[in-house]
Each structure stands twice: as structure tokens, then as C-alpha cells.
Amino acid sequence: MYSIQGxxxxxxxxxxxxxxVWKGGFAISAKFFGTELLYTDPKINKLDLVLFVSKEDELVVKRVIGLPGEFYSIEAGRVLIDSTELLENYLPQGTYTSEPSTSIFLNRHNSPFLAMDKQGRIPPGYYLLLGDNRQYSTDSRSFGLVPVEKIKGKVIFYF
Structure with a gap:
């Protein structure tokens, strides 16, 4: 159980x-005889709300927009996945999705997050996460594609 900030x-x-948050199958890290082991086999679907660890080591909730292997494009305020506009009924009418900022700095400093452009293919083990309040959300458009090991669980209920 977590309380949303912002x-x-x-x-x-x-x-x-x-x-x-359901944490079953999500990244668990443990030391075993001095060796770090990472187990992860999450069931993540498009449009799920997930809890993940941000670059600032904060727990944050965002929506899964793109899955590994999918081709994304953000153009003219719309999100397209594999050349089809994503139906986002949870967004207020007239919501505009701005393009990603240039986040080249992510690939320096050993960041596990991957910088994204206006379009591209999501590599295996990474997810495109966006906030529903697009104008005021810090999400994959600024911090990059999120590696599966940073995702800690799926929101199953909220109020």
C-alpha cells in the first residue's frame, strides 16, 4: 500500500x-554466497499502472504505454504504438502529449534508463511509461525507457 505524492x-x-500494489513476479534482488541474483518474471500489460524506482530512487506510479518490441511514435500530440494511435479514454478530452526532451545525458553516468526519441523500437526488457497528467508528468519522455528490474509491482486497486 502506497500513498501517491503529486x-x-x-x-x-x-x-x-x-x-x-501486487509484487508477485517483479524484480527481487538478493545476495547468495556473495553473488547478486535478480529474479523477475512480471506479467505487465499495456495500460497497467506500475510502481517503479525512479532515477532519484523514489517510488513512482506511471502507466505502461509501450511494451518490449513495440514501435512507438509521439507526434502531433498523439501516441502511436506500432503505427496505430493509442486509445487513451482515461485522459481528459483534448490532452496533448508532448514529444520527449533530448535526454542524451541518460546514457552517460551508467544510467539503467534508456534515452528515447520521438520514435523508436522499445528494446527487450524495457517499458515506455507515461503519466496521465501529460502536461505535468515527469515520465519516460524525460527520464527514458524503464528497465524491468526497476519496476517493483502492478497497481491492483486504488482509491
Whole structure:
């Protein structure tokens, strides 16, 4: 159970909303005889809300927009996945999705996040995550594609 801070997921989640998160199959890291082992086999679907660890080591909730292997494009305020406009009924009418900022700095400093452009193919093990409040959300457009090991669970219930 986590309490939402901020309004990047508005109108779906507001500041102070409470979310319950399923962690089964998500990244678990453990030391075993001095060796770090990582187990992950999550069932992540498009449009799921997921909890992940941000670049600033904060727990954040965003929506899964693109899955590994899919081709994304953000153009004219719309999100296209494999050349088809994504139907986003959870967004307020007239929502405009801006293009990603140039985030070349992500690939320096040993960041596990991958910089993204206006379009591209999502590599294996990475996800495109966006906030529902597109104008005020810091998401994959600024910090990059999120590696599966940073995703800690799926939101299963919220109020």
C-alpha cells in the first residue's frame, strides 16, 4: 500500500490517493554466497499502472504505454504504438502529449534508463511509461525507457 505524492497521474490518481500494489513476479534482488541474483518474471500489460524506482530512487506510479518490441511514435500530440494511435479514454478530452526532451545525458553516468526519441523500437526488457497528467508528468519522455528490474509491482486497486 502506497500513498501517491503529486498529481502526475491525475485524473486517475490524485495527490493522497492510496494504491495497493501486487509484487508477485517483479524484480527481487538478493545476495547468495556473495553473488547478486535478480529474479523477475512480471506479467505487465499495456495500460497497467506500475510502481517503479525512479532515477532519484523514489517510488513512482506511471502507466505502461509501450511494451518490449513495440514501435512507438509521439507526434502531433498523439501516441502511436506500432503505427496505430493509442486509445487513451482515461485522459481528459483534448490532452496533448508532448514529444520527449533530448535526454542524451541518460546514457552517460551508467544510467539503467534508456534515452528515447520521438520514435523508436522499445528494446527487450524495457517499458515506455507515461503519466496521465501529460502536461505535468515527469515520465519516460524525460527520464527514458524503464528497465524491468526497476519496476517493483502492478497497481491492483486504488482509491
Amino acid at each position: 498529481n502526475s497521474m491525475y485524473p486517475t490518481l490524485e495527490h493522497g490517493s492510496v494504491v495497493f
